[in-house]
Amino acid sequence: MRSRFPFGLRLPAHVVRQRAVLTARYLDVLLGDVRAVSLLLVQAPLIAGLIVGVWSNIDSDSRSLYFVMCLSAFFLGAVNSAREIVKEREIFLRERMFDLSCRAYASSKMRVLFGLGLIQCTALTGIIVAFLPVKVGVFAIAGCLLAASVAGTAIGLFISATATTDDRAVMMVPLIVIPQILFSDFVLPGSELKNWTGALQRVMPVHWTYTLLEKQIDRSLTWNVAVAALLTLGLVVATAYFLTIIRLEHTTYSK
DSSP, rough: OOOOOGGGOOOOHHHHHHHHHHHHHHHHHHHHOOHHHHHHHOOOOHHHHHHHHTTTTTTOHHHHHHHHHHHHHHHHHHHHHHHTTGGGGHHHHHHHHHOOOOHHHHHHHHHHHHHHHHHHHHHHHHHHHSSOOOOSHHHHHHHHHHHHHHHHHHHHHHHHOOSSHHHHHHHHHHHHHHHHTTTTTSTTTTTTOOOHHHHHTOOOOOHHHHHHHHHHHHTTOOOHHHHHHHHHHHHHHHHHHHHHHHHTTOOOOOO
């Protein structure tokens, strides 16, 4: 049995089997911690409630609403994954001695966390759309939020694979969230970022997911922008994912 992998590559049969076992185990462990799962699931409704509370002061949506939604989804994805590898570091290293596949391990994390992100983004979208008037379609909003969440998850997993302790992993989350704000259209309204800052802005997941939503407000979204956004988001996720695998392959007991 073989499974398709991104970019047309195939996963060997033993990797597919390991991925299935690891996914089931990770899901069991996650669901077994009722308190942790409850905290993860309550975040999206809580953030959505705060957003509704703020934007209920005006009679319509605003461009900043869509930016905050995308930023929230990215943040949730990063927080979900930032500790998920480093907290199992000792277990991972022991299992590596018995031919544990790094690809299967990373893939199992992404699969479960994708499901968690899907639930969170659905809740975030549903609550906001139910209480606020929005000009963008609900499925477009949900899709963009899920894309931001997946990007945050992939980057968060790389952080988790790189950090040596839980605390360090959590402390690194703001370092990937703050640039999403800093290199956005809201820091310098009406001005275009140039030189190296413009280049950085063009690889920010929140910038592209917000752009996809913002362009739909006045129906100005073009195929060029949509393709550029999707390609960039895919590249960010793939890069973070493969860097995570590479980092896992070089992880040792040394601090």
